[in-house]
Structures are given as structure tokens and as C-alpha cells.
Amino acid sequence: MSQTVEVLRHQALDKLDKTTDSDELAQWRSRYLGRKGAVGALFGTIGKLPKEERAAFGQQVNALQSELQKAFEEREQLIREQLLAQDLEEGEIDITLPAYPRQMGGLHPATRTHREFQTIWAEMGFQVYQSHDVEEDDFNFTLLNLPPHHPARDMQDTFYTTNPRVLLRTHTSPGQIRAMRELGEGGSKPIRVILPGMCYRQEQVTARSEIQFTQVEGLAIGRNIRMSDLKGTISEFAKRMFNTNAKVRYRASYFPFTEPSMEVDIECFLCDGEGCRVCKYTGWLEIAGSGMVHPTVLRNGGYDPSVWSGFAFGMGPERITMLKHGIQDIRYFWGNDLRFLKQF
């Protein structure tokens, strides 16, 4: 073997053994195997050799090139494995360092609860009907069987406006009349709607009472709507809303716009009815007021109450949200403290 080839071979393999990372490997490769590398230079010298030596020398250089290429690949493989082993061995970080926070937004809790309501009621065929916040006295009271000086008007502390005929609705029920008149086509079509919206009462703002609150009211009108349908529908809602098979209790009650009227309680889902602070140790939580639509209200909506019947119910989403999340103070809702909103 040519002296020159042998020297280069020794030198190259020796240097290759000393490489420790990919940079050094790359350098080595370009120095020996690159276009202008040492092996290439040897090829360049072939032409200067005597003719008879050229073939043998060329063979030797070719063999050297193959050998070095193979050695390079082996070395590269070895270093890669070493580096991997080292990274796995030593590349540990402090996993307890705080995370980089991601920017998250969030829906207001009232919206969340409304969506739950809307979804459940939509599945039962009740669609959203939106109505005014600022209402006429007639719609808020008189047409709902609450004539002037009706005792039940005292149950509702009303915000009146400078126009004596106009007030802020105290409940979503005026929407019942508007929905009947708009969708009922002169008392000839059945109706199934929910009426969500903001309502207003003239109260002292405290941890337990607010001057504005949302309500969701439901209304079903048909030729064959029964009290048993009301019970079945509300029980189904409670099952889906509270995700339980909790018992539901129906109590006789009074609302001027329904008769018979009933309050709906569900077995307290916080204590399974055993009694706790939230349910005031009664085991029951009040979730809705409901009843069969009063004949006078049906009439005012354009229906003949001797042929048509219906049921209505109303619920307070804030109260239900408070129950579900153990919120003590109703003022949190419109206080919009981000520390509150970010907890949902």
C-alpha cells in the first residue's frame, strides 16, 4: 500500500476516534471526505503518477474512501447513541417550576346556566322567545290577572318609570302574553317556548336580593295540555339539570297567572336530602314556580280557555347557580369581579 494512503488512513481514523459531537463529525467529514477534502486531494494526485501505478493507487484511494465513509457512519451512530444516553441521563428540568400561563377567557356564570337551560328545554321542543325589559303595566300585571290593587302586586316591588303606564318588568311573564299573541295566530296554534331575560325589582341590594336578576319562564299551550304533563316535563328538566334521580316535590302555591299553581322542590343535591345549611335542614330546594295557565291569561292571549289549556313555569338561574356552586352572595353576579368570574 502506498505510504501516502497509509499515513492518511491512520491520521483520519485516529482523528475520527477523537470526535465527540456532530459538529466535530461534520468538520472531520469535510476535512477528509468533502469535495476539497484529503481523500479528494489524493484522487487529484493520480494524474501525476506514472501510468502503471495509477490503477493500483486509484484502487487504494477508492478503498480508503469506502473505509473512511463506513468508519464515519459507525462513529456517527455511536456518537448519536452516546448523546441520546447523555440527554436522557442528564437533561432533567425542575418540573415544579410554575407553568407559563395561557390566556383563557370565560363565560359569565349566568350565561352558562342559561345555556344549560336552553339546551335542555330545546331538547324538549321549547324554543327561545325574547321580549322587552321595559314593559307596559298592562302586560306585566293586568293581562296576567293582576288588576290594579291586586294583593299579589305587593309581592313584587316594581320599578316604575316617568310614564305611569311603563315599568321595568318584574318577571318574564309578560312575555307569555306577547308570545301567545304573536305565535298563537289568534288562539289557533299551539305554543312551546321559554322566555329568558333580565327582570327587575325595587329592593335593597343585599347578599340575598338584587335589583336585577334573570329568569327563565316556560310556556306550553295546546288543546290537550294536562297538569300531569307539567309534572312530567318539570321532573324531566330537573333530572337533566341536576343530573340526578332526586325526588321532586310539588307543593300547592299561588301565582295570579296560573291555577292550579305549584312550587317545585327537589331533594337537596348537596346533602341528598339529609338536611344541610343550604336547604335550611329541610332536605328540599325550591327550584321553580309553576302551574296551569289561568283561564283569564289564556283569554288575554287570544285563546278560548274552555278549549285550550297550558302550563307555565318560572325559574331563577342565579339561585340555581348559587346552589350548585355554593355561592353565598348574589351580588357577585353583577359585581363582575374577575376573581369571581375566573373561577368558572
Place this chain on the structure above:
Amino acid sequence: MLVPISWIKDYVDIDIPVELLAEKLTVAGLEVVHLKYIGLPQAEVPGVRMPRSDHLVWDREKLLLARIVEVKTHPNADKLVLAMVDYGGDELEQCVTGASNLFEYKGQGEINPPIWGAFAMEGARVWDGHSDKPRLMTLKGKELRGIYNKSMVCSEKELGISDEHEGVIILDHEERYVAGAPLADILGDVVFDIEFTPNLARCFSMIGVAREVAAILGVEMRYPSFEFVAGGGPIEEQVKIDIREPELNPRFTLTLLRDTEVKPSPFWMRHRLRLIGQRPRNNIVDVTNYITFELGQPLHAFDYDKLLDRAGGPPTIITRLPEAGERLETLDGLARDLGVETILVADTAGALAIGGVMGGGETEISESTRNVLLEAAAWNNISVRKTIKEQRIHTEASARFSRGVHPSQSILGSSRGIELMRQLGGGTVAAGVVDAYPLRPETVTVAVPIERINALLGMDIEIDQAVDALRRLEFETRVSDDVIHATAPDHRLDISPDPVVGRADLLEEIARMLGYDRIPETIMADEMPPQRENTSVFIEERVRDILVGLGLYEVINYRFTNRETEAMLVPDGLPSSLPDAEYVEIVNPSASERNVLRHTLMANMLETAANNARYQKTQQLFEIGKVYLQRNAVLPEESMRLGILLTGARDQPTWRIGDAGDALDFYDLKGVIESLLGALHIDDFSYERATHSSFHPGRSANLLLRRVQVGAFGEIHPQVGQRFRLTDSKVFYAELEVAPLLRYQQRLHKIEPLLTTPAILEDIALIVDADVAANEVERVIRQAGGRLLKDVTLFDIYTGDPIPPGKKSLAYSLTYQDPERTLTDKNAARARKKIVGAARRRLRAELRS
């Protein structure tokens, strides 16, 4: 109303636990909100949950009824006596006591007629009467001023009946009393606290509740006697009635008791009144209260002699409206101006009382009253409601009359009242009742087919069941051809004569008596109405989701504000850009700062940001809510708005960056808006410089959809920020109308195909005059770049050396791509040449090298 079970048992036999009764009443609509136990144990009833009561349960062996036989002097103490007590044991027990009400018996030997007390034996547990806080103690023997004592006679406080600790309980003698009987059997009780809805006016008394109990339990009602023993001459000769307004005063009755004695009521009366929260006064006044609560028929007692004086002879009681400027001093000592609709009880000399509400001071019962004229009347409930609102008087009488008391009750009240007065105070009742009854309510009979009841209940009950339910409630019923004809009892005003409404009234009574729990639960079988999509709900919810996805929090503000707060949105000397409309003004606001409905979300949003600023430097908020614009219509325009507010830092601080990094700015807000529009697939939008007074004039814009303005956004005017205490960092705000977002969103937008040909990217930097708008440069590039230019992104703006003054450098990265074929460098170079050329020509731009 407080209802002692012992009182109810006067009228109805109850053989179920009180806890179960409370549940049954509650379910039937008489909501029992609390049970107060007096001495009796609380029962566990399966299926009925009650808050656990921590009251004192009276030991049946150690707390006993005892006769106080004699009261002796304590040898060593003036303020103590020795009560000699027969508690059924072999010997009398000697109790050392300081009870003030025993002193009158001191040293009188055996007390006769006998009196009775509540005796606590050694070892009995009672409340500590001397402790301010509730504390139980066990009786132990000890010396009291030299006399050994191991038991006691108890006060109401010591037994947990009331807070009374002035003296001990002294019961009047009754034949049934036996010394040593468990006290629990005599004074043990459970007091129901019942809340009545307005339709339950008929229940607003012990008899009213007892009737419901009897109906629910299906047992007979035992009414008290309404007879009275009369001995005097006919009452008609001694008083007359003149009703001038029968609509307001449909009935007025009077009875008269002569030669009676005004004195304290006996124990049973005082005890019952105290149990229901009333303060006993004297036998006459106590009877008026007692009947009010027993029957629900309020009474009023006049001193008859004072009426004689005023009239100068037998008086005529007149009920009438006030004369102009008429005043009356009522029992509470106030001289009241009387409203034109206030019905008065008067005599010929003037006003005596406000009908159904409160008596006058001059003719009230006093210690010296001998002759009592007793009024029991009926008043129009609406008129009474108006009066109590106007006069701000709330009495037990007005509470009942304002809900409605049936005129049939007047005669029952006056008869029973006068007899009780006679029994308690002695005297002679004049014969008869003066009964003026000019306006009888019509008797209401309602017909309802059983088939209709079943159709509405969703049940299949027998007609007998429905009839039974109504009979238990004292309806008179008649059945013919499967139709029930039910006549309402004469204590009820709530059954409507309207045939359809009356049916609903009966349906409710039948359902209540059956029990709501027995109505089945069914799925609606009725025809489904046509389904309509509510697109405005859809868009609002979609907008919420998009903004939450962009990292914003939803807030919901009060829809109230005040004019001054919204005026703060307009800097000094600038014309207002707020909506040109009137406010909806509240005449009875809960607070003066919330006396109008808002015209904009902006003030509410800035207030919310200011409230949060203490805890949150960075805030990204939005609200979707209404504003209220009062124009010419009766009702205001209710317009849905979207408000977006950004302030603080773009990124949250981390240990890697070190601090919060850059402040949010105008372009962040613009990014939120464009992301929103993008997600709604609204692409025809543009901006123009805004002239909205609440924004910084140089850093705000109007948003236009299809060239129509839908809102403005930008940096809040510094003066406005200051007024809302938002000075730490700049506030960026947008307010948009929601309706156009609904109108212009595309729900059927086309999806672009995914290209597989390679793209060529290159950068280009143009030097232009500093005042050239960025969107102008981009438009020129896009037009010149033509079809192949897929994307243009500004990635750098640079001014300063070596860019000449008055100029800026804008660097863009350009993406060329052909959907059909692979582009060559030559294609790109050609496009680039066109772009540079156009920029030179149209923008006088130089290529930066």
C-alpha cells in the same frame, strides 16, 4: 302567622304527628316555615325532614303541674318567699322563690280559689332564668339565705316558653287539673309558623287553618259556639248604624255589653295571645285580638259611654268617606290626614276610626270603661289596601281586611266576641245584634264536568272522589249527568262566578285535596308547534364563544346608571357622541346612582374595569347587553350591544420573561374585532377614522360593515379614563351593534381548496412618506402582485438612520403561489418587478436595499 297546635285542637282532632301535619299543610299550600317546640319532643317521621330543634324537652317525671297551696314569708329575706307546693307527692314541697307575682299571696294561708304552677323537681333540667345567653342547668339542692331548697316553681323563660322571667307561671284553676300531672300534657305545645299566599285569605285564622287541617285529614270540624247569653234590653234602642258607602262597607254589626269590668285576662287567654306573639292588655282588648286570630274577623271595641257623651244620647254609627280636610287621631297617637277614599267609622260628632284599619284614641277602651260597644264589620279589601299604603299603617285587622274577609263572618265575630267579653269581665249583653248588611256577596255556584277535571289533571278519578274533596272543604255539591255543581261556602271570596275561571278554582281545590303527589307524570302528547330558529340568540351565543376563545371574560353589568355617569364619557368642551335619545327614568330607584337605564355599555364597562383594577392589572372583558333608547314610542328601543374592553399587558408575567412585557394597544383590540368578524365570515368590513368624543381622536376608528357604521373603537379619551379612575394603563374599548353582525354573517361561506403546489416566499422593504397609510401600501402591493400573490404580511416598520427624516420603511413578506403549477424564480421576479414599479409610481416608494 303563629299557630299553636293546642289551639287548633280546639276545633279538630289530630291523630298524626305534628311533623307530618306540617308537611301535609305545606304541600297543600299552607307553607309551614318553622315549628317551635314547647316542652314536647320532636318526632322522627319517615319521609318528613325537619331542621333538628334544640329546645328543652320537659321531663315527664320531674316537670309537673303543681298546686301552689300557700305562700309563706322567708325568715331571713324580704325579697324571697316560700311557696308550699303540692306536686302529688306525700308531702308539700317548700320552694324558695323571688317570684314577684307570688308576693300578693304571702302570709294569707291556703290560697282559694286554687292556683297552679309549673313545678321542677330536683334533678330536672331547665333553662337558667338568670343567664342572658341560653344555658341549660340541672336543679340541685342548696341553701338560699339559710333555707335548704332543691326544687322550684318555674317562669316561662325557665321552661323555654317565652323570655318572661318577671314572675312564675300561675295558671287559673281548672277542674281537670291534677297535682303531679306531667307539665308537658298541660302546657306542652308546638307552634307552627305558617306563611299564607294572597289567595289564602280564608285561612288567616285558627279556624281557617283548622278547616284546612280537617279537610286534609278528612275529619269533622268542631266549631265554637256563636250563641251569646243576653240579658239586657234590645240593642236597637241603644245604637243605630248608617252605612253610606255599601261598596266600601258591605256589612256592619254591633253588640253591646253593659256593666262589665276591665281587668287582666285569665291565664289561658294571656297564654294563647303570648304564644302567637301578641301582648295581652286587658280582657276587652284581648278578646278583640283573640277573635281576630280565632275567626279571622277583626273586632273593634268602643267605650259606649264616650259615644253617648259625644252624641248626647244613643249614638248612630255612620260609615262614610271623609269630609274635605278631615283628620283623625288614631290609637297610635298620630293625627292623620285622611285620603278621599278612606272609609271612616264616625258618629254624629265626627270620625271615630279608620274602617278596618285602626281605631281612634278618643273612644278606646280604658281601665274605667264599663259599657262596651263591639263592632264587627266587613270592608272592601281594595279600599283597605289603598288606605294602608297611604297611611302606612299595618295592623292585624288591616292585614286581614286587605286580603278580604267575607261579610258572613261579621255576625259570628260580634256574637262570639261579646259572649267571651261577658265571660271574662261579667256584665249583661243587650239583646240582639244591630246588623246592617246592604251588600250581600252573591252565592257562587260553579258547574264542572268530571271529564274536564280529568282532562286537565291527566287523571281518571271517579266523580265521587272529586265531590268528596269539595265537601271536605265545605262546598255544597250536587251531581247531575257527570257534572258537579259546587256552591262555595260562605267564608270564601276566592271562587270566581265566571264559569271557566270558577272551574279552575275548583280544579285547584280538588287537586290539593287529592294531593299533588298523586297526579301522574306524563310526556306531553299534544301537537308540537312549528319549530322556529331564534337567530338572534344563535348569534349572541356565537359571539360569546368567539370572544371567550380569544381570551376575553364575559361580564354582565347593571343595566341601570345615571345621567351624570354617562355624561362623564364626554370630555369637556366636546359634543357628545352618545345616542340622541331620552332616558328611561325610574321614579322609585333603589339608589339615586341607578335611576335611569343606560344608553351605552361604556360607562358600566369602565366602572367594572375600575373596580377590578385593584386586583387585576390586565383585563380583557366583554359584555353583550341591551341599551335603552327612549324615543317617541311608548316603550323604548331595546338595542343589543357588544362592548369589548382591553387594558394592561399583552402577556402574563412568567419567570422566563421576567415581567409582563408589552402593554396591550389599539391593534390588539383591532385584532379581537377582526378575529370576531373572521369567525363570523364577515369579510366586507372597513375602517375610518372615528370622531367619537369618548375616544382619543388620533387612536380610534369606526367599524363599517358594508360601508355602514356599526360602532366605534379605540383608545378611551385620556380625560374619560381619568374620570373613571383608570389611569394606570391605557384602556381600549369597542362598542358595536349586535344586529348587523347577525345580518352580515355568512353561514354558507365557501371553503378554499388546499393547494399542493410549492410556494415562493420573499421579503420586500419599501421606503415611503411617513404619513402614508399602511393599508394603502398593502393595497398597491396586492393589486400589482396579481393572481399569484397569495399573501402579504407586514413584518417590520422602521424609521431613523439610515432612513431619511419624514420617511418610513415598511417590510413585507410576500408569498407567491400558483394553484395549477410550480412557480419558477422567474415568475416571482416578474411579479416583484411589477410591485416595485407600482409602488414607485403610486406611492413614490423607494426599494430599501
